[in-house]
Amino acid sequence: MKGTLFRYVVRTYLQFAVGILAAVLSIFLVVDFVDRARQYTGEGWLWNVVLLYANKALVATQQLGPVALLLAAGTSVSSLRKRGEVTAMRSLTFGPNALYLPVALCVGLACVGLIAFDEWVVVKASQRVEEITTQRFNRWGDWGVYHTPKQWFRKGDQIFYLRRGNAQEGFENVAILTVTPEFRLARRVDADTMRSVEGTRWMLGGVVERSFTKNGQSQVRQMAEAEYDLGVTPHTFRLRPGRPEQMRIPVLREQIRVRSEVGRDTRQFSLVLHNRFAHPMASLPAAMLAVGLALRPGRKGHMTVAIVEGLLISVMMWGLMVVTRTLALSERMAPAVAAWFPVALLSVAAALLWLRGEGRLGGGGA
Structure with a gap:
């Protein structure tokens, strides 16, 4: 019985995660294309746009993946609750962990996958996006800041x-x-x-x-x-030109060491290195927080509420990352602290909500 329930929750969560990721990815790419459409001109522009957005889709998958994992956690549990299946689980003496554990397993594996995906796929895709944008559509932006040789x-x-x-x-x-x-x-x-x-x-x-x-x-x-x-x-x-986000982990470590030796700033490189792990991992406590909110007593199990809660958590994550990044680059916070502080804060919030749901901080279970 436990195994059947576990697999059922996993299957439900994965269905929502894949669907939400596809939806947010499609919306992002469509909006981005509409916003930049007038820039895409010249001979062979259509094929270049196809290549550009194929690579942008890979980059956006890594960026939007944590948001999709978070939204899927709240909506899948809300869906189960709306159909009365959470009540049925309680009647069979299954507690909240019957939902927490399968969702945590899925999100944890997805986090590891996102880290590997970023390292082996997104780094190259990001380079390809910049190459197509600059060389084929003549949009240079801040290219020179990162690619001008260091003297x-x-x-x-x-x-x-x-x-x-x-x-x-x-x-x-x-x-x-x-x-x-x-x-x-x-x-x-x-x-x-x-x-x-x-x-x-x-x-x-x-x-x-x-x-x-x-x-x-x-x-x-x-x-x-x-x-x-x-x-x-x-x-x-051996200072390599290029954006630190477009460098693999061994190269980032080498550049941090080399730049330290010659007195150059390493804060951005250190921040990117830690965020290579921290950004995906933030989705784990965020998803657990969404599950806790979906199970809180007296809450109606409607999907709209779950989506709104998930978006609010996403905004909080994004806000924390922007603030801590700014503090790190302005030398007011260590890069490692800046990268992992949002993860720690979300973990504390999720743990407190779980303890409250278990009745250990006052208040009843879901």
Whole structure:
């Protein structure tokens, strides 16, 4: 009997989850197309739009998946309650956990699936969306912010200005500034070329070295070629252009480490890394909160109420994520705390509602 009931609740929940996801995804894509339709022009625009929205559908599935899981939790339980099946379960001595557990299992597995889906599918789909938008429809937006090659680096007391090139093939037209603890310029080395020799040693060509003393005097040396130990390896300069949301987890970790070494901001990258897990996982406590609301005493089991409650929880989730993201990027909150705070808050709310439903905080069961 327990197994039959468990499978029945799982089947009911999955039906609602798939249906709601399809509905919200369709609405999102249609609205997005209508809003941007005038931008889609040029030769072969129809096929390009098809490719664009095929990839947008993948990205939107990951973004809207937690909302669909949340809405499905409340509506599926409300549907069971409206048909009198929750009352029937009580008469057979099944408590609220007969609904909580199957829904939690489904949502938990879906969360893991969304994390893997984001890592292996959405990252590439997001890159493809940006590529089609910029190259085929000439809509660049903030493309340059993320894709312009990085030229300034800092490591310890040295500041590097690398105008052209890369860590593998070498750099051209470089300037290396050495500063004192008081941030006074102690030495400047300009070079036409800069190539790695071994470890932290680099060969510079067309060198002009200027040394500055405290009393304002300077000395200049010119050399056709000179080898310097700059205290950095080629790996230090491996900053990848692109949006952090379009990078896989190993790349994000590497970029956080490399950017920390050269004194560049890592907050956005750390936030994206934690959100790769936190954003899908937020749907689990949110869904449990929706189930608790659907089972609360005296509530009418109407679908409209469940949808409204689910939307309110979604708005609360979105609001918390926006606020914590802003606090993290403005250095008022650690990225890890910002990513997981909404999950923790929803978990506390869901736990309190479950305890109240069990009669442990006052109030009766559903």
